[in-house]
Amino acid sequence: MDEPLQNKRAPVIEPGYTFGSVTDKISAIVLTRPTSNTWFIGFGVMFLLTMMLLFAVSYLFVKGIGIWGVNVPVGWGFAIVNFVWWIGIGHAGTLISAILLLLRQSWRNSINRFAEAMTLFAVASAGIFPAIHVGRPWVAYWLFPYPNTMNVWPQFRSPLVWDVFAVSTYATISALFWFIGLVPDLATLRDRSEERWKKIIYGMLAMGWRGSARHWHRYETAYLLLAGLATPLVLSVHTVVSFDFAVGIVPGWHTTIFPPYFVAGAIYSGFAMVLMLAIPIRKVYNLEDFITERHLQNSAKVMLATGLIVAYGYVVEGFMGWYGGNRYDAFLLWNRLHGPYSFFYYMLLVCNIVIPQVLWIPKLRTNPVWLFFISGVVLVGMWLERFIIVVVSLHRDFLTSSWGMYYPTRWDWMTYIGTIGLFLSAMFLFVRILPMISIFEMRTLLPEAEVKE
Amino acid sequence: MQIFHRSTNTLSRATIYGAIFVVAALFWAAAAIQRSPYVTYAGVRRPQPVPFSHQHHVAGLGIDCRYCHTSVETSSFAGIPPTKTCMNCHAQIWTNAALLEPVRESYKSGKSLVWTRVNDLPDFAYFDHSIHINKGVGCNTCHGPVDRMPLMYNQASLQMEWCLECHRAPEKHLRPRDQVFNMRYEEPSSSKPVEVDGKEYTDQLSLGTDLVKKYKLRTVTDITSCSTCHR
Numbered sequence: 017m018d019e020p021l022q023n024k025r026a027p028v029i030e031p032g033y034t035f036g037s038v039t040d041k042i043s044a045i046v047l048t049r050p051t052s053n054t055w056f057i058g059f060g061v062m063f064l065l066t067m068m069l070l071f072a073v074s075y076l077f078v079k080g081i082g083i084w085g086v087n088v089p090v091g092w093g094f095a096i097v098n099f100v101w102w103i104g105i106g107h108a109g110t111l112i113s114a115i116l117l118l119l120r121q122s123w124r125n126s127i128n129r130f131a132e133a134m135t136l137f138a139v140a141s142a143g144i145f146p147a148i149h150v151g152r153p154w155v156a157y158w159l160f161p162y163p164n165t166m167n168v169w170p171q172f173r174s175p176l177v178w179d180v181f182a183v184s185t186y187a188t189i190s191a192l193f194w195f196i197g198l199v200p201d202l203a204t205l206r207d208r209s210e211e212r213w214k215k216i217i218y219g220m221l222a223m224g225w226r227g228s229a230r231h232w233h234r235y236e237t238a239y240l241l242l243a244g245l246a247t248p249l250v251l252s253v254h255t256v257v258s259f260d261f262a263v264g265i266v267p268g269w270h271t272t273i274f275p276p277y278f279v280a281g282a283i284y285s286g287f288a289m290v291l292m293l294a295i296p297i298r299k300v301y302n303l304e305d306f307i308t309e310r311h312l313q314n315s316a317k318v319m320l321a322t323g324l325i326v327a328y329g330y331v332v333e334g335f336m337g338w339y340g341g342n343r344y345d346a347f348l349l350w351n352r353l354h355g356p357y358s359f360f361y362y363m364l365l366v367c368n369i370v371i372p373q374v375l376w377i378p379k380l381r382t383n384p385v386w387l388f389f390i391s392g393v394v395l396v397g398m399w400l401e402r403f404i405i406v407v408v409s410l411h412r413d414f415l416t417s418s419w420g421m422y423y424p425t426r427w428d429w430m431t432y433i434g435t436i437g438l439f440l441s442a443m444f445l446f447v448r449i450l451p452m453i454s455i456f457e458m459r460t461l462l463p464e465a466e467v468k469e
Numbered sequence: 470m471q472i473f474h475r476s477t478n479t480l481s482r483a484t485i486y487g488a489i490f491v492v493a494a495l496f497w498a499a500a501a502i503q504r505s506p507y508v509t510y511a512g513v514r515r516p517q518p519v520p521f522s523h524q525h526h527v528a529g530l531g532i533d534c535r536y537c538h539t540s541v542e543t544s545s546f547a548g549i550p551p552t553k554t555c556m557n558c559h560a561q562i563w564t565n566a567a568l569l570e571p572v573r574e575s576y577k578s579g580k581s582l583v584w585t586r587v588n589d590l591p592d593f594a595y596f597d598h599s600i601h602i603n604k605g606v607g608c609n610t611c612h613g614p615v616d617r618m619p620l621m622y623n624q625a626s627l628q629m630e631w632c633l634e635c636h637r638a639p640e641k642h643l644r645p646r647d648q649v650f651n652m653r654y655e656e657p658s659s660s661k662p663v664e665v666d667g668k669e670y671t672d673q674l675s676l677g678t679d680l681v682k683k684y685k686l687r688t689v690t691d692i693t694s695c696s697t698c699h700r
Binding site for chain 1 (some may be wrong): 472473477478481500504562601626628629630633634
């Protein structure tokens with residue numbers, strides 16, 4: 017090991033903490049710290065946005081999807097754009113919790129818990145869209161194969177069915193992984209709560225955890241197994257989502273670059289969301305000692321790397337449009353650059369490729385304000401990418417007479433912004449009632465935890 | 470300090486273990502209810518303005534189905550007879566029966582009797598009686614033993630899985646055309662063979678397979694295509 021170089025990097029936990037003080041600091045946020053007015057205002061605003069989502073969806077159920085901007089030729093609009101965007105955001109949580117665990121990247125310990133929560137809430141927000149976009153949402157359960165009275169099964173050759181399995185598996189594994197990781201901390205909260213009702217609730221959730229050696233042994237086995245199960249999901253879920261497009265013979269969709277390019281884009285936007293959440297949280301709850309410059313810097317590096325893979329994807333798409341010699345692919349490329357949506361394509365290039373390059377500069381990549389700003393830009397860019405893929409590919413289809421434009425209606429916007437409200441209200445509740453940083457995993461980072469041979 | 474009683478351990482284990490069975494039972498119950506007469510009304514006798522007995526008219530008097538359901542061989546709809554059809558006989562017999570008062574009233578006023586429809590397919594399913602009759606599907610294959618129904622009920626669930634059961638293997642159910650209206654037709658067996666074109670059949674499968682060819686049925690792919698019934 018190169019000692020001097022190691023020392024130059026910021027630590028994953030600031031010095032001076034003990035087992036006790038780490039536990040105190042994290043559990044106090046949930047148990048003793050009074051709920052601030054800012055929390056109530058923030059939660060209140062997000063709750064109102066969630067109610068707006070409820071309103072928009074209720075009106076949709078009454079009126080049907082005619083209230084949205086979708087029509088021939090753009091049959092897939094905001095619902096699919098937002099679905100892919102949210103599912104992508106979830107990927108960072110799984111990457112941090114599963115892959116970085118298997119790779120023994122201990123710096124993940126302070127961000128994995130809320131990144132996993134972010135995954136769950138993002139998948140929940142994403143899951144709304146496929147259910148409500150089907151036109152007859154009361155039979156959305158037809159997406160699942162079950163022995164029905166119609167004696168028909170879903171079309172297993174369709175990637176849309178694979179998607180149902182990919183996303184539901186993802187949601188299940190993420191929820192299990194998150195909950196199992198929480199059990200030892202829930203026991204800590206149970207033991208530290210003053211009020212009886214809190215003891216009972218945390219106690220039930222802790223499932224009788226006593227921290228015996230046997231408990232820890234089983235916990236470690238289960239957690240490792242789930243990490244092993246979750247690891248392929250980081251790659252498979254967005255691969256299957258990309259098949260929704262890549263299997264269709266639409267120029268702009270039908271390319272083999274889609275799976276890797278989608279996975280990279282998912283992790284890209286996911287880390288952007290992690291940073292957008294981590295930066296304010298560490299500030300508000302004074303957690304700079306736990307979520308240090310090192311974490312920000314590492315996340316920024318992941319963003320930079322995945323962003324370059326995404327850029328490579330754009331380059332290949334452009335190259336193949338020219339080199340492939342298919343006139344429809346060539347037209348798609350021309351249409352992206354000069355068509356009616358060209359402004360958004362240039363915005364996409366600026367947001368996803370140009371601006372994030374400032375992350376090469378170490379000063380900016382450790383500056384929380386800059387990182388927050390760049391993460392926001394990346395999230396916008398990745399949303400635009402899905403918009404370009406869905407809308408620009410469809411609005412000029414093979415039949416010239418059916419060319420058209422897609423304009424989202426107010427209901428599209430209300431549903432989209434509503435899911436952001438849902439996501440953030442869930443985050444607000446999460447930081448208030450559960451330990452947002454894994455207490456026991458933080459303790460393993462302390463010098464006290466080092467076993468002396 | 471203990472918050473939970475010792476029994477909580479057993480309780481939680483039992484709950485988690487039992488949850489699997491509870492969830493499985495819920496799915497099973499949902500599937501069973503969906504197929505039960507509670508949803509399908511199969512076997513449920515419906516009240517009618519006049520308690521018309523198919524048993525009496527078909528088995529007792531030997532009236533052919535087509536005497537009343539006149540358009541069954543040529544139209545999608547089998548046809549509900551006009552009051553005049555009833556009055557062909559009931560102008561002469563049971564002329565004072567109190568039960569038949571609504572029939573006479575309808576005949577006088579010219580207002581149709583409003584029967585409660587029993588075999589009612591949903592409107593999104595296209596169904597044509599004539600094609601089934603002409604391809605050798607017997608009345609009672611779908612409607613059940615109508616000649617033994619004092620009050621009408623639907624024999625089948627009329628659910629799509631029931632339609633597909635035949636559409637996926639029509640040879641299991643076809644009979645010779647001249648037996649379509651025979652309410653007491655029996656499938657061929659070695660004791661009671663069925664003769665078609667001078668050939669004796671002793672089992673349904675070989676008869677059905679030959680009838681599929683003879684009556685030129687469309688392929689199973691065709692008759693199970695979505696747009697065959699959902700047009």
